[in-house]
Every structure is written in structure tokens, then in C-alpha cells.
């Protein structure tokens with residue numbers, strides 16, 4: 001059990017950021033100092049009050065008793081404790097936030113790797129949940145487990161050592177009781193809370209995904225008459241969630257009562273033990289208050305123990321994402337004059353039973369325009385993904401000049417027009433952006449926007465029509481200035497006139513870069529997208545079924561087989 005816990009938490013304890021690690025250690029030291037100062041304050045106060053009372057019994061001892069040193073020390077401990085607590089809160093919270101921010105960045109980098117991003121894109125609500133709730137749950141690890149465990153151990157050790165000076169047996173007993181009660185408390189509370197904590201986490205995740213689905217699919221649900229049923233489902237989830245919250249609250253209250261009982265039993269136990277050791281009244285008062293103060297440092301562990309299962313779940317889910325990202329599969333450049341070269345390539349998607357392309361060899365010269373055709377699902381997009389370096393082949397070699405890919409779906413972000421365009425060229429000047437917009441046929445739209453390049457676009461390019469969004473994606477591709485263009489059904493979903501205009505502008509932009517001899521590979525089902533190609537490649541049965549060169553009878557037959565406008 002302990003070794004499995006250690007395995008799970010280990011990657012999160014070895015913090016890569018040295019500064020955060022140092023700050024967290026400083027915070028733990030300050031927390032321990034706060035505990036020690038509290039113990040010293042209570043112990044010394046108890047001893048001082050008892051000793052002054054006893055000293056006052058006779059005039060000689062009353063005159064000889066030094067009241068100044070202990071009272072100065074009490075003041076020092078009181079002020080020191082406040083300052084140490086303030087410093088501890090500042091340092092540990094700052095360090096924890098820095099650690100969590102660094103973790104989010106690492107996770108985001110790992111998830112933005114091609115394969116991981118594709119897998120996670122299927123569950124966007126889950127990505128959001130992991131990036132927020134799971135990472136947030138880790139603050140328990142640092143603030144409510146590591147720091148209080150260190151503080152509790154140091155306080156128990158200090159109490160044991162202090163009391164050992166009065167009576168070694170008493171010191172040992174106090175140390176053992178504190179360590180034992182702290183460990184049993186963490187173990188019992190976390191065990192009792194684990195089922196409800198895990199179910200609550202799953203329900204919150206389900207509720208979030210459900211609400212996101214409900215909000216984004218509202219119209220469809222309304223049309224299908226399913227909106228009330230969906231709302232009722234979410235209501236039921238909410239009720240179950242509330243039941244688990246209640247259970248956890250009960251466990252927390254129970255833990256508070258048990259802790260209160262331990263804290264209440266400790267003083268009489270210490271009294272009895274001290275009396276049996278035969279130490280004087282001031283020593284008894286010191287022992288009593290030191291033990292009480294030390295037991296106080298265990299209190300924050302209750303919350304940590306309650307959230308331990310949630311933290312462990314977060315650690316298990318996030319842990320694999322912290323692995324170093326897979327090496328890049330960006331293909332190397334081919335020999336001079338060649339833009340793309342595939343040598344006996346076999347391509348299979350992760351988790352797929354069969355290869356989508358097998359033993360495929362192909363060479364595309366620089367400046368060539370290739371149309372990739374074939375039935376839906378045959379592997380056209382997969383081939384483009386392989387050329388773009390998004391998926392690696394299982395075997396064979398891929399060479400390709402740097403490429404820009406126009407995906408089937410236009411991805412536009414909730415950002416300004418400038419921000420959306422600069423994804424392709426982050427330091428492009430406004431003049432370059434406007435010239436790309438003009439080349440893509442968006443000059444009239446641009447002129448009509450009062451905020452120009454500062455105009456905000458919604459998620460997925462809301463505020464633009466399908467054709468305008470496609471043109472914006474085209475402008476972005478022009479800005480990339482890559483020698484190879486990989487176009488995935490570039491005019492799908494556009495009306496004939498717009499589609500022809502987009503294609504004409506694409507070819508114009510390509511010709512303007514004539515000196516660089518842009519190579520174009522277009523995956524297509526339509527005649528208009530293939531008619532300007534130099535060669536039409538027909539994919540089928542995991543490979544190339546036929547290659548038709550422009551001007552050959554096969555070329556015209558292949559064109560005719562494609563969908564008209």
C-alpha cells in the first residue's frame with residue numbers, strides 16, 4: 001500500500017523547478033518553526049505561570065525569581081510565531097501555485113503532441129477537467145499533506161526531545177503517541193472517505209461534461225424533444241453528488257470529533273505520566289502544554305487525509321502526461337528537385353487493427369500538383385497527416401519538404417483576426433496580414449470591419465460564414481510560406497462560385513511564389529479541385545491503384561469519375 005502510494009506520488013515530489021522546490025522546503029521549514037514557536041510559547045507560559053505562583057509562596061524565592069527573561073522570551077515566541085505563520089502562508093502558497101502552473105504547462109505541452117491531441121480532442125470536456133480540477137487537486141498534496149506531515153513530525157520530535165530532558169520515558173511516550181495518532185488518523189480518514197471522494201470526482205466530471213454538451217447541443221436537443229430528459233438526467237446527477245458531499249461532511253465531522261477526543265485525552269494522560277515520573281509542578285505544566293501544542297499541529301492533516309483519494313486520482317491521471325513527449329516525426333527533406341518521397345510506407349493509426357496504407361512508394365517532384373482521390377475512408381487524410389509529420393509510419397521512410405496543411409475543418413480560435421492569422425506567422429506585420437487576406441478574397445469583409453485586424457472572432461470562427469472562415473484559413477496558409485501545401489478537400493461545403501474563387505486564389509498565390517515552385521497535394525472528391533492537377537493518384541486497397549498524368553485518357557476518365565460541382 002505504502003509502496004504503491006510512493007510510486008503514484010513520486011513524479012510529483014521530484015519537482016523539476018529548483019526554485020519552487022527550494023521555496024516549498026522553506027515553507028515547510030517555516031511551518032515547522034511556527035509549530036515549534038507555538039509549543040515553546042505554550043510550554044514556557046505554562047511553566048512561567050506555575051513557577052511564579054510557586055515562587056510567590058515565600059518572600060525569598062519571590063525576590064530571587066527572574067520574571068524578565070521568561071516574559072521577554074514569551075513575547076519573542078508570540079511575535080515570532082505570528083511572523084513565521086505569515087511567512088509560511090506566503091511562501092508555501094506562492095510555491096504551490098508556481099508548481100501547479102509549471103505542471104499545467106508541462107501537461108499542455110505533452111497533450112499538444114500530435115497523437116495525444118487527437119485522442120484528447122474526442123473528449124474536450126475531459127481535457128478541461130484534467131487541466132483544471134485535477135491539477136487544482138494537487139494543492140492538497142503540497143499544502144495539506146507534505147507540509148503538515150513535515151510539521152507534525154518535527155513537532156512530535158521536538159516535544160519528545162524537550163520532555164525527555166524532564167523524563168526520558170515521558171518524552172518517548174509523547175513522541176510515540178503523537179506519531180501513532182497522526183498516522184492512524186490519516187489512514188482511517190482516507191480509508192473511510194475514499195469511496196465517496198472517488199464517486200464525487202466522477203460525478204462532478206460527468207456533470208461538467210453533461211452541462212457542456214447540453215449548452216452546445218441545445219438546439220438539437222430541443223428539436224428532438226430531449227431537452228427536459230437531459231435536464232432531468234443532470235438533476236439526478238446533482239442529487240447523487242449532494243448525497244456524496246453529505247457523506248464526506250459526516251466523515252469530516254466524525255474526524256473532528258475523534259481529533260477532539262484525542263486532544264482531550266492527551267492532557268490527563270500526560271498528567272498521570274508526569275505525576276508517575278515524579279517531576280515538579282512547573283515541569284508538569286510545561287509537559288502538559290508542550291504535548292497539547294504538539295497535538296495541534298496534527299489538525300491540518302484531517303483535510304489532507306479526507307482529500308487523499310482525490311489527490312491520488314489526480315496524480316494517477318496526470319502522471320502519464322508528464323512523461324517526456326514522444327520524439328518529433330517531422331519527415332526529413334528529400335533529395336534536390338523532389339518535394340515528397342515515400343519509400344515502402346506502411347501506416348496504421350494507433351489502436352486500429354489494420355494498416356490504412358501498406359507498402360506505399362511515391363515520389364512527387366518540386367512544383368507538381370497532385371490530386372489524391374479514392375473512396376471515403378481509404379486513407380487520403382491519413383497520407384497528408386503522415387506527410388505533415390502528425391503520424392509516424394509503422395515502417396518505411398518518409399521524406400517531405402516543410403509543409404502547411406489546410407485541414408478539412410477550419411480551426412479558428414476565440415481571438416482577434418490578427419491573432420488567428422498570426423498562428424501561421426507569429427511575427428508577421430499588419431501589412432503582410434492584410435495582403436494575405438486580400439489574396440484569399442477577404443478584402444471587402446476586411447474593409448467593412450470597423451475594428452479591422454482587432455475584430456474578435458468567436459470559438460470556431462463564429463461571426464464568419466463558412467466560406468469566409470475557409471478564406472481566412474487560406475490566408476493563414478499563404479502566410480505560412482511553406483514549399484509544400486497539403487490541402488484536404490479545400491472547398492468542401494462551399495457553393496460552386498465561392499469554391500471556384502477560393503481555388504483560383506489558391507493557384508494565384510501558388511503562382512506568385514513560382515520561383516519557390518510550391519508543391520500542392522490535394523485530397524479530393526470533386527472535379528473542380530482536381531482539374532488543375534499534373535497527376536491524379538487513385539488510392540485503393542491500402543495503396544495506389546492508378547496514376548493518371550495530365551493529358552492522358554485516364555486523366556480525363558478519372559476526372560469524370562469525380563463529383564461535379
Ligand SMILES: Nc1ncnc2c1ncn2[C@@H]1O[C@H](COP(=O)(O)OP(=O)(O)OP(=O)(O)O)[C@@H](O)[C@H]1O
Pocket residue numbers: 118349350351352356374375376377378379380381382383523
Ligand atoms: N485517429 C484515428 N484513429 C484510428 N483510425 C483512424 C483515425 N483517423 C482515421 N482513421 C481511419 O483510417 C481510415 C482512413 O481515414 P482517412 O480520414 O485517412 O480517410 P479519407 O480517405 O481521407 O476519408 P474522407 O474522404 O472521408 O475524408 C478510416 O477507416 C478511418 O476510420
